[in-house]
Amino acid sequence: MRPPSPLERRAYSLQSLANQTFDILVIGGGITGAGIARRAAWQQLNTCQVEQNDFASGTSSRSTKLLHGGLRYLEQFQFGLVSEAVRERMSGYDLAPHLVRPLPFVFPRYKGDKPGMTKLGIGLWIYDAMARFKSFGKRQRLSAEDLQSRLPQLRTDELKGAWQYFDAQTNDARLTLEAVLDAEALGATVFNRLQLENARRDGDAWVCGVRNFDGTVLEIRARRVAIATGVWLGETAKIFGATDPPRLRPTKGVHVHVSDERLQLDAAVVMTHPKDRRLMFAIPVENGVMIGTTDDEFDAVADEFDVTTAEVEYLLDAVNHYFPRAGITPADVHSAYAGLRPLLDDGTCSSSKVSREHAVIEIAEDVWGIGGGKLTTWRVMADDLLRAALGSLQSGDYNERPLPGGRGIAGREQLDNSIAEFATAHGISEKAATTMLFTYGARADEAIGNCRETIGSLELPVSALTYAVTNEHALTLDDLLRRRTRLYYTEPDQARSLAAAAADAVAPLLGWDGDAVQREIDDYTAMCKRYDG
Ligand code: FAD
Numbered sequence: 001m002r003p004p005s006p007l008e009r010r011a012y013s014l015q016s017l018a019n020q021t022f023d024i025l026v027i028g029g030g031i032t033g034a035g036i037a038r039r040a041a042w043q044q045l046n047t048c049q050v051e052q053n054d055f056a057s058g059t060s061s062r063s064t065k066l067l068h069g070g071l072r073y074l075e076q077f078q079f080g081l082v083s084e085a086v087r088e089r090m091s092g093y094d095l096a097p098h099l100v101r102p103l104p105f106v107f108p109r110y111k112g113d114k115p116g117m118t119k120l121g122i123g124l125w126i127y128d129a130m131a132r133f134k135s136f137g138k139r140q141r142l143s144a145e146d147l148q149s150r151l152p153q154l155r156t157d158e159l160k161g162a163w164q165y166f167d168a169q170t171n172d173a174r175l176t177l178e179a180v181l182d183a184e185a186l187g188a189t190v191f192n193r194l195q196l197e198n199a200r201r202d203g204d205a206w207v208c209g210v211r212n213f214d215g216t217v218l219e220i221r222a223r224r225v226a227i228a229t230g231v232w233l234g235e236t237a238k239i240f241g242a243t244d245p246p247r248l249r250p251t252k253g254v255h256v257h258v259s260d261e262r263l264q265l266d267a268a269v270v271m272t273h274p275k276d277r278r279l280m281f282a283i284p285v286e287n288g289v290m291i292g293t294t295d296d297e298f299d300a301v302a303d304e305f306d307v308t309t310a311e312v313e314y315l316l317d318a319v320n321h322y323f324p325r326a327g328i329t330p331a332d333v334h335s336a337y338a339g340l341r342p343l344l345d346d347g348t349c350s351s352s353k354v355s356r357e358h359a360v361i362e363i364a365e366d367v368w369g370i371g372g373g374k375l376t377t378w379r380v381m382a383d384d385l386l387r388a389a390l391g392s393l394q395s396g397d398y399n400e401r402p403l404p405g406g407r408g409i410a411g412r413e414q415l416d417n418s419i420a421e422f423a424t425a426h427g428i429s430e431k432a433a434t435t436m437l438f439t440y441g442a443r444a445d446e447a448i449g450n451c452r453e454t455i456g457s458l459e460l461p462v463s464a465l466t467y468a469v470t471n472e473h474a475l476t477l478d479d480l481l482r483r484r485t486r487l488y489y490t491e492p493d494q495a496r497s498l499a500a501a502a503a504d505a506v507a508p509l510l511g512w513d514g515d516a517v518q519r520e521i522d523d524y525t526a527m528c529k530r531y532d533g
Contacts (some may be wrong), residue, residue, distance in 0.1 A: 006469050006509060010261070012210060013189060017220050021326070022048045022189075023281050025222035027236055028298030029053075030060035031159065031375050032171070033228035034179035035382030041186035041224075042401065043386075045141055048220055049180065049188055050210055052195035053303060054479045056176035060375065061483050062339025064255065064281060065294055067092040067100060068378045069130065069168035070386045071107075072266040072269070072279045073356060074123055085376045086131035091169050091399070092376065096170075096178060096406040098415055098441030102136030103169045103283070107321070108147060109118055111158035118143070125220050126164050153323045154261060164267065169283065172375055173483035174439065177472060178403040179378070185404065192276035194218075199225070199239050206342050208239070213475065224389050227369035230342040240364040246371055249345035249460030250301065252313045254338045257489055263289045263319070263326040273314075274321045278500070282319050286458060286490050288334070288370055291315045305338040307531045312336065314383050321325040334492045336531040344371045360388045393408045414439065422520070427452050433460035439485075446469075454507075456487050462505050469509045477503050478527060494528040 004012065017187030022045075026037045029051025037049040051057070070078075070084035082180030107124075108212050120437075124139045141527045142150065144159045181499055184190050193213035200207050208220045229236045236243035265284040273280055283290045294311050312330050320328055344359055358381050368389050387393055397441040402409070409415060415437045423433035426448050435458045436444040468474035468484035482488040487495035487502070495502075503517045512520065 003306050005511070006492075007471075007511060009192070013191070014216075014218060015191070016196075016236075017048070020046065020221070020471075022046050022220065022222040024205070024224045024226060025050070025208060025220055026226045027208075028228035028230060029059075029176070029180060029192055030054040030058045030228065030230050030369055031056070031176045031378040032181065032230065032373060032381050032385075033226070034060075034176050034183065035378040036226045036228055036370075036385055037177050037183035037188045037190065038186065039379070039382045039386055039398065041183045041188040041391075042396075042398050044187070046186040047183065048222065049183060049190045050194040050196060050220070051192045054476070054483060055180050055473065056173040056483055057192075057303070057479075058232075059339045059342060060230075061173035061186075062253070062255075062337050063288075063375050064253075064376075064505075065170050065172045066103075066167055066281075066283075067170050069127060069376075070356070070374070071123065071127065074127060074448075075279075078232075078357065079372070081377075082127070083130040084380055085374060086127065087134075088132070088133055088376050088378075088380060091379065092170065092175075093168060093405075094400075094402070094409055096175060096403040096412050096441070097403045098438050099171050099175050099178070100347050101169045101260040101412065101438075102138060102166055104164050104166055104267040105281075106142065106151065106162050106164050107372045108151075108162040110162045111160060112188065113160070113272065117133070117163070119129050120163050121231060124163055127165065128460055134166060139163060144425060150267070151265065151269065151390075152483060153325050155322055155324055156268075167268075168377070169268075170439060171439070171486070175375070175403075177483065178405055181404050181472065182401075183363055190473070192479075193475055196239060197403075199241075201365070203270045204366075209242075223366060226368040226385055226389060227357070227363060227367065228385070229369075230371075231340045231344065233369050233371045235301070236369075237361075237369055239491045240367045242363050245363075246254075246361050246369060247345040248296050249343050250340040252298035252305065252338055253293035253295055254315065255290055255307055256307075256312055256333045256336045257285060257288050257290050258319075258328050258332045258481045259334055259492065260288045261324055262332050265289055269322060271318045271322050273318045274318050275314075275317065280315070280318050282322070286486070289319075291319050295341075300339070304456050304527060304530050307336045307338055313339075323392060325372050335489050335494050337489075338531070342371055342373075344490045358384070360385050362388070367388055385455050386403055405439075405443045407442045412438075426461075428454070428461060429459055432461060435460050436464070455501060456485075456491055456495065458486075460485055460487065465505045466509060469506045474506075475478070475510065477524045480506065481524065488528075494531070496528055499524050 026049040040047040067089035069082040198209040234245040269281040442449040447467045
């Protein structure tokens with residue numbers, strides 16, 4: 001008998017919803033919802049999670065992709081947030097070393113800059129102290145001469161020196177996905193493309209009406225509900241009858257990727273924007289540099305955004321101020337993305353100063369919502385919501401449980417040391433082996449199978465696409481190119497020229513005929529155009 005296709009498995013899972021009452025239904029498939037579902041499933045609660053689009057399609061794939069405490073928040077005296085986050089960035093590494101890369105940050109200082117070198121050094125000492133001096137490396141004072149050899153394109157006039165410190169870079173979409181997959185491995189029933197539409201109370205449970213991507217409507221019964229819908233929190237709370245739903249104050253953040261032909265970095269550079277003095281980053285990524293971010297009030301809630309010419313210019317102004325010889329123009333931008341910060345409105349200050357701290361809010365009987373927070377603090381957020389919902393949390397080895405790809409991986413050196421062997425064993429290049437190991441970690445063998453055919457400049461084995469459909473809930477071309485893989489970011493044309501090949505590779509698995517393949521390509525191309533700037 002042939003094994004069921006991914007869509008048949010999904011249909012079976014959807015059918016089984018009718019026969020159960022879940023202990024908890026988690027709404028939202030971003031990092032917060034994924035964390036809650038994982039923690040709840042670990043506690044052996046019968047858990048269901050629903051996401052209206054794709055896992056991580058909201059803010060959780062549109063961040064700066066740092067696990068960090070955030071120096072900016074230290075400047076704003078958000079000490080609670082910073083100390084929680086600097087500790088969590090280390091745990092993030094332990095759980096998923098394949099997805100978390102320690103990264104040096106260089107913070108240059110010029111004549112007249114505030115804070116100057118001494119005050120910045122004290123700030124970084126406090127930053128390290130909050131992490132109880134557990135970091136990925138020692139902070140270090142660099143002279144102007146050190147900087148000239150380290151970052152030869154950096155502007156040198158009136159350069160005083162810099163401080164180097166360490167945080168970590170991650171793949172936010174795959175971190176979220178692995179938390180979802182782990183929740184599933186622990187027994188949770190998880191769905192992307194299943195949208196909560198309505199809810200009614202029935203005895204001691206909530207009956208939630210959800211819509212499948214094919215238009216079918218189903219009901220899910222649960223004793224408790226956790227709302228982790230990020231910027232949609234207020235809207236979701238209304239579905240549960242909240243008359244005074246939590247107010248959010250979203251801000252839009254844009255990032256751009258520029259090719260490494262213009263700018264090469266071996267460390268992230270902290271920049272102060274020449275116009276408004278906001279802190280920003282230029283961060284090395286696979287084949288270039290990512291520059292971000294903006295932080296502007298945005299009073300709508302959206303899935304996709306237009307990135308404006310003004311936003312791109314604002315970002316390039318900063319990087320060209322620091323690296324004038326790079327001469328980066330909008331033509332060098334090969335991809336962009338934007339997301340909304342789900343900040344809770346405390347009604348007081350300007351957008352960039354609104355607290356990033358999270359809060360758990362009781363929405364209705366047996367319904368809790370969570371807003372604010374950061375990618376870095378996802379586990380703390382999940383614990384706080386569940387503590388409110390359950391009264392207490394079970395202890396045990398939860399905190400040490402790695403994400404699926406992190407199992408048995410002691411650290412990145414272990415992966416580095418196995419690149420050559422993995423390449424030989426699978427008959428692929430070391431570049432392809434590196435991509436596989438630092439995307440799938442312990443699951444790399446399973447994800448590559450017997451495949452040797454590759455796609456894209458990082459030589460990604462095509463099996464990554466089919467694996468995403470059979471094992472990682474990918475249902476659309478967009479899921480594949482933007483979140484299961486990073487082809488959207490790593491290819492100079494947002495992977496538009498690879499879209500047809502990628503769609504063809506998965507069409508038999510998803511039952512796409514020629515028209516469906518064309519629709520996927522058209523949808524993907526239309527999405528790309530919105531980010532053209
Ligand atoms: P989301 O990821 O938005 O998830 C909510 C999900 O709920 C969405 O996927 C949505 O589709 C779903 N949903 C909504 N309504 C429904 C419904 N009715 N039914 C089913 N599903 C529904 N944090 C860091 O730690 N480090 C960083 O470097 C960093 N950089 C950032 C940069 C920017 C520009 C932004 C915007 C944020 C950044 N953050 C960072 C913050 C971090 O990304 C967010 O706090 C986090 O991703 C929010 O996750 P979430 O799960 O709460 O929300």
